Amino acid sequence: MNQEVKDKITQSGKNLNTIEEQLRRFESGFPYLPIQRAATVEDGIIKLSDDSMEHFISFYEKRALDYEICKFVPASGAASRMFKNLFAFLDEDASKAETDEFLIKFFTNINKFAFAPSLDKALKAHGSGLQESLQNKDYHRIVKVLLTEEGLNYGQQPKGLLEFHKYGDKAKTPVAEHFTEGENYAKGKDNKVRLHFTVSPEHQKAFQEHVDKINKGFANFEITFSQQKPETDTIAVDMNNQPFYESDGTILFRPAGHGALIENLNDLDANIVFIKNIDNVVPDHLKSETIRYKKALGGLLMNVQLKIFSYQNQLERTINELELIEIENFAKKELNIIFKNDYDDLPFAEKVGYVEYLLHRPIRVCGMVPNTGEPGGGPFWVSESDGSLSLQIAETSQIDPNDPTAQQALQSATHFNPVDVVCGLKDLHGRKFDLLKYIDPETGFITEKSKDGKALKAQELPGLWNGAMSNWITLFVEVPLVTFNPVKTVNDLLRKEHQGV
Known part of the structure; x- marks a missing residue:
């Protein structure tokens, strides 16, 4: 990279070292994930019994008002692709x-x-x-x-401001539907419902005006907005991996995909955060199952988190070998953690330190729906460099087409990711985790796009629910297909799930 290019990058306000790393990535690419097998029910995916459902729903309802709860809705997507x-x-x-x-x-x-x-x-x-x-x-x-x-x-x-559902002679937008959902399962401390929408700069005013109208019909809502941070934009290159220049001579930087929103999520001050895409909503008469499962996932997270905190309290004092074995069994059986290869050979003190590390991480409980051929990522077991395995959500583009093991895992996958996530963002002492420390930088994406009729390559940061949460404690839970109703094309609004009674 010559000095003129470096000067243009620094003049744009970007970090030169970061951009140089991005340019190296265009040359080297990102490695495929070392997929071992698909996560399935009883092998990485939890299937809740009827009794477990009712237990976790009750657990959530009894404790929700003790937590700061927020509903995080990525809503910057334009509707143009729908049409x-x-x-x-x-x-x-x-x-x-x-x-x-x-x-x-x-x-x-x-x-x-x-x-x-x-x-x-x-x-x-x-x-x-x-x-x-x-x-x-x-x-x-x-x-x-x-x-x-x-x-x-x-x-x-933006998709969030379109009229999606009929209610007699009125219509509701996805934003309005998220208000109703939030009222039914995201009420936390101070009896308050906190909704956070990530929006694009050009549409924030329209969102604010729309929200102000909706909010008049709801009590005790706190609505906040954020925008994808410009500093997360990545450099675009031509097909020879050289910086892509716009017609005015400036270098093109592009938004880095939903993975950049880990910064927005990191800025939230909440114990528990529900993440759900803007278009995955249904009319009121179909919301009951979604609400039940949201509460169940939230209750499961609370239950597991309290157990983790209890064991962390033990680890903060002197524990014996039997107590450590109990914690190991909890991590393996309830958290689906597979330990590194040499764990059994470690001295006792190092085992304690390793287990402390495993438990001191943010938590995510992810709904997974049975696979019906929809495009998108899915749940897999992935090998780590220390010989351990972790549960990850992998996109098809991250799976090596020439690796028989990975392809077998892809073909045998039984579930896919509907973006139905509940997160625990604070530790035992109520301190926020720094989520940026738990990203796997090796899991970005390179895609081909075009601008003004010219081909270019774009780089996306590790996806929000992919590599951006790679090093979290992860639980996958089967949820019914009825809870997943995205709108990818305008005709999807004709499905019975988006029509009135």
Whole structure:
């Protein structure tokens, strides 16, 4: 890297050493995860019995008001990807609306969308309403008014502010649905519900205005926002791994994916944090199972955390060999921790130190749904350099296509990750963990993108629920598919899980 490039990097406010490391990563790539096998029920995934469910729900309900609880919702995602098919249609002949399966479904069922009344109103402002436009086969106009500044501008809005669900003659956004969820399972100390949304800078004002309207109907809510920190942006390169220059001569830096949000999570002051994506919501009449499982996961975390704290209290004084064996068994059987190879050969004092290290970490309880072919990461056992194994959420891109063991694990995977996480962020003494110390920097991603028609490579930081939480105490719990209802395309809103009663 020549001095001119270095000067441009420092002028941009970035840390030169960090950027140089990122450039080296483009050359070397990131290693694949050493996958050993898929995590399955009774081998890394806990399946709660009916009695266990009721026990942990009760445990949570009795203790929740003693904890600072926060619901953390990554909400910066733009809705543009939801409408990819519709954007493409604007450049195609209107007759395709009557031959393309996706478009037929969209236009045939358009009145079932919660945003249909708003779309009708916007269309009338420009002439004929929705029904007349459909009769006239004015499909392009309907889509333009839905997606562009001519009307609702949904194509440029954040997903969280779109009208998702019908309630009679009203509609609710994902943000509003998260309010209702929060009221039902995220009420903590001071009887307060704390919601935290990560948003993009250009949309924070719109989120704030929307939240202010919603909040009038709820009591004792505390709403906060944060933005992905600019210093976490990563450098982009061309296909020769040289810095990618914009048309004005500046070097392009890009947001580093959801892994950058570990910084935002680290800034929260809460004992327990629920993490759930903005679009994974359902109407009120389908929320009950989600609420039950959220409480059960929270109760499990509280229960395990209290046991850990009890054992840590023992470890802070002199313990004997039998007491250590009891703690070892707890770590192995209840925390799914597999010890390093040479543990049995260590002197007693070193064993105590190792067990203290294993227990002094943030905790995450992750829901896992049965695999139905949905894309995304899944739960696996991964080898560590010291011979131990850890439970990790791995994306397909992290799994070596030429490693028979890893591919066998991928093919035998029974569950995948719906991003349904409950976190314990404070230690025995109520001190916040520094979450940045528990990231595995070897688990980033390199992807190919484009800008202004030119190909580029982008680098993402270790994913929030992947490498960013790699060194946490991890419990995987099976949760039912009914709790996972993401909206990847606009037509997903036509699924029965997103429709009214």
